[in-house]
Amino acid sequence: MAQLLSNTCSIQSVVPESYILPPERRPGQHVVLPCNTIPVIDLDGNRNELIQEIIKASQEYGFFQLRNHGVSEELMKDVLVVAKEFFDLPVEEKQRFCSEDPLEQACSLKTSIDFANEKVHFWRDTLRHNCHPLEEHIQQWPENPARYREVFGLYSVEVRNLGLRILDLICEGLGLEAGYFKGGLSQGHMMSLNHYPPCPDPTLVLGLPKHGDPFTLTLLNQGDVPGLQVLKDEQWVAVDPLPNAFVVNINHMLQIISNGKLKSAYHRVVASNVDRMTVVSFIRPSMDVLIEPSKSLVSESNPPLYKCFTFGDFRRTYRTDTHEGKDPLEHLMIRS
Template structure:
């Protein structure tokens, strides 16, 4: 358990050698400028306008921020507080959730991404668990802090409802048949609470490396502490925190289903010398046996399929390996002309 950064806070005066990135991968001293151009979409706006804004943002950035989304501000704050309370627990309270298996689908706590196999580690601890159906998953979650299940339960249901609502708008915007994303394509929900401690030298490490998310969509509650950076127009730009907003991004499998019409943008997380950062990410994901392929209604003679068909589980098996090796997982499934 000494591997957990959250169990060593306050005693880490230098970056351990195993966390030092190769020079070409370090963020360095340059701070990415806050990006005022990442679209901010008001979900209470005119429905047709909202759909157009979501599709445009998903094509140009792969990211947008969502306001007036219906999830209570108090609940968004509470889930971040409770997540931090978990990471502040004594080691013995956390150790039963610890696992280094990147394919373990239970409620598990880990540091970095794949600690046992990666060449160098990332400056993050994370607690991840499935959320849907809630009644089947909640008993696997921590009982300490005492409020954990009482806060994360309602939060996961509200965020799932919001995620499905966004997928319905994307479905309409792409011209897919109504309900396209229901059933197996959106059967799962994964929640990850991330903790990025303050770092002695943020120039030498990353909280998370450059990557795209593997599922359908991500809804990130990033609170008020910056750290998320998006790769856009050949540069890193910071996704500026907006009070009570979700950062929404398109995932790899949704890019494939859209036949490349939507963009799964690469992003990373940088750290800070002065402040720790806690975030909670929710992912809508397909069941492992669900077929992932370009939607047939988006295929034509002028728009041939760009990707092969595969099961969601097949993609998940190679995703972590490719991210570690700096490869784009989508390339394995791209159809070469």
């Protein structure tokens, strides 16, 4: 069992060799633009204008920050506090959740991503668990900290409802039939608590490598410590935190369903010399649902760009492709 960073970072004065990236992959080797272009959208606005803003941001960036979204500031902060309390627990308390199975769907705690098969590890510990239906999964969640199930139960319901609301707006903006994303395309909801401990030399490591999210939609509560970067026009753009805002990003399945109209942008996470905690919610399809470009978005003059496949089949190839630096959508594209 790999040792969790959250148990050892306080005694590390140098970066362990197994976490040091090759020089060409280190974050310090790339220019990072300031966060002055990622769109900021106010959910409490005119519906037609809101839809246009979301579609435009999803086409140009695949990312936007969302304000006035209805989740209280108190709850946004509370989940980060409780998440940190979990990672501060004694090692024996966390150990029973540890797993190195990269595809495990139950509540599981991992160090890095796929520790056993990685050439270089990433500067992150993560606790992942399913959230919907809540009554089916909450009993698998940690009971310590004492408030964990209460706080994350309330938060998961509110964030899922927010995610479904955003999908409804995207649905309308794409001209799809009402309720297109209900059912199998949004049946799952998984949450990831990410702990990025202080790093002795952040220029040598990454918290997460370049990747695109494989699901439908992501909503990130990133607190007040920066670390997220988005690839735009082959340059990395920092996504600095805004108070009480979600970072929303389009996932691979939405890019395919929209037939390439929406963009699933590549992103990464850099480490820092201070503690960083994030809580990520993924709206995800069921494993057996068929994914393909929406038939209402394809025509003789606008043929489908992607093949039809099940989400479960894609999940089995996504992780390998991502770790090998391949585009996980490449083998799904239809060649003219």
